[in-house]
Amino acid sequence: MRLWKLQEMEKLSQSKIGRFYRWWLRELSTVLTPRPSGSRTWGLILQRTSEGLEVLSGSAPDALGILKSRSGPDEILALQQRVGRSGAANLKSVVLRLSADDVVERTIQIPNAASDLIEPVLQNQMERIVPWPPETTRYGYRIVGPNAHMPDQIDVYFVATTKKIVASALRSSETLGVTPKSVEYVPAAAEGQGIELASLEPDPAVKMQGNIQTALAILLAVGVVASACGLYYWWNERSQQNEVEAEIATTQARIAELRGLNQQSAVLKEKREQLIKRRLERPAIMTLLEVLSRTLPDSAYLTELEIEGREARMIGKSDDPTALITELEKTPQFEDVRFSAPTTREAGESRGTFSIVAHAQDGSSLEKRP
Numbered sequence: 001m002r003l004w005k006l007q008e009m010e011k012l013s014q015s016k017i018g019r020f021y022r023w024w025l026r027e028l029s030t031v032l033t034p035r036p037s038g039s040r041t042w043g044l045i046l047q048r049t050s051e052g053l054e055v056l057s058g059s060a061p062d063a064l065g066i067l068k069s070r071s072g073p074d075e076i077l078a079l080q081q082r083v084g085r086s087g088a089a090n091l092k093s094v095v096l097r098l099s100a101d102d103v104v105e106r107t108i109q110i111p112n113a114a115s116d117l118i119e120p121v122l123q124n125q126m127e128r129i130v131p132w133p134p135e136t137t138r139y140g141y142r143i144v145g146p147n148a149h150m151p152d153q154i155d156v157y158f159v160a161t162t163k164k165i166v167a168s169a170l171r172s173s174e175t176l177g178v179t180p181k182s183v184e185y186v187p188a189a190a191e192g193q194g195i196e197l198a199s200l201e202p203d204p205a206v207k208m209q210g211n212i213q214t215a216l217a218i219l220l221a222v223g224v225v226a227s228a229c230g231l232y233y234w235w236n237e238r239s240q241q242n243e244v245e246a247e248i249a250t251t252q253a254r255i256a257e258l259r260g261l262n263q264q265s266a267v268l269k270e271k272r273e274q275l276i277k278r279r280l281e282r283p284a285i286m287t288l289l290e291v292l293s294r295t296l297p298d299s300a301y302l303t304e305l306e307i308e309g310r311e312a313r314m315i316g317k318s319d320d321p322t323a324l325i326t327e328l329e330k331t332p333q334f335e336d337v338r339f340s341a342p343t344t345r346e347a348g349e350s351r352g353t354f355s356i357v358a359h360a361q362d363g364s365s366l367e368k369r370p
Contacts (some may be wrong), residue, residue, distance in 0.1 A: 046172075141159070
């Protein structure tokens with residue numbers, strides 16, 4: 001049993017070390033990789049419009065032409081020739097810009113304290129922001145500044161689209177024989193400053209990571225050789241003190257065993273306290289049922305109610321399942337209310353089947369709330 005625990009602890013330690021090493025290598029590469037200063041100048045701009053893919057030269061505002069969905073081979077060839085004569089594609093600086101119909105725009109508020117963790121916060125709220133699965137999302141953002149009504153919040157302008165739309169736009173650019181380096185969206189009030197949704201260029205930080213790993217490997221090899229030499233001389237000295245070391249080892253083993261017993265006792269005590277605390281913090285089921293009976297409208301009812309820890313899962317039927325989210329969020333007994341599965345409505349039924357999960361408050365404070 002003790003050997004199994006030691007093996008599990010060793011695996012956990014190795015996993016943590018691996019995650020820390022990857023994070024450290026990524027952050028160091030980002031710091032050491034030079035970044036271009038100022039806004040980027042594009043040689044060729046491919047703008048998605050309702051008519052098709054409009055081709056613009058970055059050095060002049062005039063359009064070179066529009067690639068429509070029904071453009072014939074002759075029209076495509078003529079447009080390719082105009083692009084080639086303009087010399088814009090030779091700059092190897094092509095950007096693909098999506099239209100307002102291709103994206104979802106939001107301005108959301110994030111606490112000032114989380115300003116350094118904007119991406120994790122956005123990914124955590126992605127299901128609330130976009131109406132499609134998060135794994136099919138391409139997004140970008142820009143910090144607007146402090147919120148005018150909430151000083152402890154900052155406004156973040158968020159833009160998102162789907163990978164399917166990006167792929168469709170890239171296929172259109174391939175028809176012209178050009179390869180964009182970036183996919184972005186330019187808001188109406190951004191004065192040409194786009195928000196990148198997808199980068200199609202190799203990340204220079206990845207190359208820097210390879211260089212750093214090579215340097216570390218060389219240093220490791222030198223360290224191994226130096227350690228081997230040091231180990232040889234240490235072993236010669238060690239062999240002269242075997243008897244003393246044996247007594248010290250025996251004493252240390254006894255001390256380690258006593259420490260192990262003390263640690264096991266501390267762990268058991270901590271687990272016992274956690275179990276007691278978890279029992280006290282468990283939501284009061286009767287109180288939750290009472291809250292649900294007051295909150296749910298007459299047009300809605302539950303068929304299943306599961307409570308696991310502090311997560312409550314509610315399954316039932318309602319004429320307006322979306323309104324239930326708002327009603328439950330108004331109660332102080334539930335937080336982080338969201339759908340756990342799509343709402344379905346069987347043929348011939350006026351009520352849709354919903355599945356909602358929420359974070360219930362702990363039992364120590366639930367009874368005190370109205």
